Amino acid sequence: MRTVIVGAGLVGLTTAASLRLIGHDVTVLEHAPEVRAVGAEIGLWPNALREFDKLGIGDAVRHMGDTVDAWFFDAAGKPERADGYDPSRYRFLMVPRPGLNTLLAETVGLERIRLGTHVTGFTEHDTHVEVHVSDGPSSRADLLIGADGVYSDVRAALVPGSSAVEHEGNRVWRAMVPSGDERPEGTALTIGSNRTRGGYTRVAGGQTMWWVNQFNAGAPAGGKRERALRQARNLAKDGWHDELAAMIAATPEEAILENQIMLVPRLPYWTTGRVALIGDAAHGLSPHLAVGGTLGIEDAGVLRAELDGETDPAEALVRYETARRARMDKVREHSDAIEYADGAVENAERFAALSDWMLTTAPAT
Ligand SMILES: Cc1cc2nc3c(=O)[nH]c(=O)nc-3n(C[C@H](O)[C@H](O)[C@H](O)COP(=O)(O)OP(=O)(O)OC[C@H]3O[C@@H](n4cnc5c(N)ncnc54)[C@H](O)[C@@H]3O)c2cc1C
Numbered sequence: 001m002r003t004v005i006v007g008a009g010l011v012g013l014t015t016a017a018s019l020r021l022i023g024h025d026v027t028v029l030e031h032a033p034e035v036r037a038v039g040a041e042i043g044l045w046p047n048a049l050r051e052f053d054k055l056g057i058g059d060a061v062r063h064m065g066d067t068v069d070a071w072f073f074d075a076a077g078k079p080e081r082a083d084g085y086d087p088s089r090y091r092f093l094m095v096p097r098p099g100l101n102t103l104l105a106e107t108v109g110l111e112r113i114r115l116g117t118h119v120t121g122f123t124e125h126d127t128h129v130e131v132h133v134s135d136g137p138s139s140r141a142d143l144l145i146g147a148d149g150v151y152s153d154v155r156a157a158l159v160p161g162s163s164a165v166e167h168e169g170n171r172v173w174r175a176m177v178p179s180g181d182e183r184p185e186g187t188a189l190t191i192g193s194n195r196t197r198g199g200y201t202r203v204a205g206g207q208t209m210w211w212v213n214q215f216n217a218g219a220p221a222g223g224k225r226e227r228a229l230r231q232a233r234n235l236a237k238d239g240w241h242d243e244l245a246a247m248i249a250a251t252p253e254e255a256i257l258e259n260q261i262m263l264v265p266r267l268p269y270w271t272t273g274r275v276a277l278i279g280d281a282a283h284g285l286s287p288h289l290a291v292g293g294t295l296g297i298e299d300a301g302v303l304r305a306e307l308d309g310e311t312d313p314a315e316a317l318v319r320y321e322t323a324r325r326a327r328m329d330k331v332r333e334h335s336d337a338i339e340y341a342d343g344a345v346e347n348a349e350r351f352a353a354l355s356d357w358m359l360t361t362a363p364a365t
Contacts, residue, residue, distance in 0.1 A: 004141040011279025011296035012147030013104035018304040031118035036095035047362035048297040067096035074344040077240035121157040150321035170261040173228035174211035196234035271317040301365040
């Protein structure tokens with residue numbers, strides 16, 4: 001089957017590699033001039049690593065990452081974990097995003113990735129799909145997968161009126177800095193006052209990643225560093241997090257990444273006969289869950305399993321959509337519960353409920 005995948009992000013590349021495994025002739029169309037990754041590190045859960053094991057790169061990914069054994073802290077540094085959950089529910093692998101995407105691109109085959117190619121839409125026929133690009137002839141495919149993120153052009157053509165919307169006031173600041181004498185076990189994740197979350201964690205290469213996530217942030221004022229510092233004060237009480245404040249203060253303005261978080265509305269459908277959405281294009285949610293990429297990788301595994309051995313994709317896509325929409329509906333419930341958790345104790349309880357549910361119900365593909 002000739003399959004075109006739009007987007008060479010984490011999920012598009014994983015999907016391309018997964019579909020190659022079952023014999024698809026894949027082409028990835030990416031509008032950026034290079035395979036890139038926004039952000040420094042991503043936390044991956046065992047359900048994501050299982051798909052990488054299938055692709056034969058699980059050990060390489062584990063090797064490039066660091067295991068994080070997370071605690072939830074209150075603003076004075078008191079550690080919390082919910083009772084009754086296995087310790088593995090707090091453990092994930094922190095992996096450098098650029099290295100991971102490079103490894104995935106190599107696994108797909110660089111000759112199968114067409115960079116600098118902006119997809120504008122598609123025309124679906126009974127027997128094939130034409131994929132339109134901004135300059136050059138359309139590509140013809142049996143199957144089109146939109147892995148083009150929250151601002152997906154494939155989604156815009158498939159589900160008109162489904163533009164991503166701002167998660168009002170939800171902003172994230174993050175950066176990588178050289179590790180110093182901060183506590184090596186890190187402070188991920190502190191739940192502060194005024195709906196602020198954040199902390200830092202040591203990652204590979206002598207680096208430390210810090211981040212601050214603010215719900216209900218007011219109108220932005222001042223520079224990025226100033227804004228991050230202002231919110232970070234909500235994470236600090238009685239000297240806890242002096243080192244976070246110092247880290248932020250010492251980060252060059254241009255090294256700080258600031259995002260307004262966008263949400264993909266709940267879609268009425270994700271697929272038609274020959275077109276499917278995957279990853280953030282289908283279900284981009286707020287990063288306070290820290291599972292969006294992991295669930296996109298799960299999507300790829302389910303799509304692979306459903307398409308395996310199929311010559312007509314339509315029925316496989318219906319099965320894929322049914323399974324994944326139901327799972328993401330449940331994730332939306334967890335997302336709301338965690339967003340509105342009141343303090344570290346409640347957050348720990350609700351996060352453990354999410355990770356426990358996610359790991360115990362992960363599809364066996
Ligand atoms: C601050 C933050 C922290 C997060 N932390 C975690 C975490 O710890 N764990 C976790 O699992 N998830 C995390 N997530 C979520 C995770 O980053 C996303 O779910 C994941 O990166 C989505 O990958 P994707 O491939 O679907 O989309 P993207 O990474 O957005 O990739 C889309 C690709 O499509 C390309 N593209 C877009 N439009 C077109 C077009 N028209 N034509 C051609 N190419 C196009 C883009 O250039 C891009 O390369 C976090 C998110 C944020 C914002």
